Amino acid sequence: MVAALIAPFETAALDLLPATVCAVTPELRIAYVNPAWRAFGLSNGVAALEAIDVGVDVLAVTPEVLRPYYAELFARARQTRTPLEHDYECSSPELHRVFRMRVHPCSSGALVIVHSLLRQEAHPQAPASALADAYRDDRRIVVQCSNCRRVRRPDAHDAATAAWDWVPAFVEHIPPGTSHGICAVCAQYYYSDFLPTR
Numbered sequence: 001m002v003a004a005l006i007a008p009f010e011t012a013a014l015d016l017l018p019a020t021v022c023a024v025t026p027e028l029r030i031a032y033v034n035p036a037w038r039a040f041g042l043s044n045g046v047a048a049l050e051a052i053d054v055g056v057d058v059l060a061v062t063p064e065v066l067r068p069y070y071a072e073l074f075a076r077a078r079q080t081r082t083p084l085e086h087d088y089e090c091s092s093p094e095l096h097r098v099f100r101m102r103v104h105p106c107s108s109g110a111l112v113i114v115h116s117l118l119r120q121e122a123h124p125q126a127p128a129s130a131l132a133d134a135y136r137d138d139r140r141i142v143v144q145c146s147n148c149r150r151v152r153r154p155d156a157h158d159a160a161t162a163a164w165d166w167v168p169a170f171v172e173h174i175p176p177g178t179s180h181g182i183c184a185v186c187a188q189y190y191y192s193d194f195l196p197t198r
C-alpha cells in the first residue's frame with residue numbers, strides 16, 4: 001500500500017538515505033519514516049519526532065504556532081504538483097543547525113518530505129543562565145521559539161521588542177510549563193508575513 005502511495009519513490013531506496021525522510025497520506029497522516037528519521041529523533045530527544053509514527057497526523061505533532069504555515073505549504077505542493085522547499089532551524093545544545101525540507105507531491109496525493117542538513121556550526125550566541133524561573137512570565141510559562149529554540153525573556157512589554165536568549169540546557173531538557181511560540185526574527189526570516197509575531 002505504501003509503495004503505491006509514494007510512487008515513484010521506493011521505500012527500499014529511501015531506507016538507505018542519510019537524509020531524514022517521512023511520507024504522509026493525502027490526509028496528512030504519517031505513512032512511512034526512514035531509519036535516519038527515527039535515529040535523528042531519538043538521538044536529539046526531540047519529543048515531536050519521537051511521537052511521530054505511522055498513522056499520526058503530522059500537523060498534530062507540529063508546534064501549534066507553525067501549523068497554519070505547514071498546512072498551506074503542503075496544500076500548495078499538492079495543488080501546484082511542484083516540489084517546494086522550506087528552511088528551518090533544529091539546533092542541539094552544542095550546534096546551531098539549519099535544515100532544508102523538500103516536499104515532493106506524488107500522483108496519489110501523498111507527500112514525501114526529505115530533510116537535509118544545510119549547515120551546522122557552534123552557536124554564535126553565548127549561553128545564558130539556565131535558571132528557568134528567570135524566564136517565566138507572569139503566567140509562570142517559559143516561551144520557547146518553535147524554530148530557533150531560543151527562549152523569551154519575560155521583561156519585554158510586547159512581543160515585538162522581546163529579547164530571546166539561547167539556553168542550551170532548555171534544549172536538552174525542556175522545563176515544565178514551556179509553551180512554543182515564534183520569535184520575531186524567525187517569523188520574519190523563515191515564515192515571512194504568513195505568521196503573526198508573538
Ligand SMILES: [Zn+2]
Pocket residue numbers: 145146147148149150182183184185186187
Ligand atoms: Zn526563533
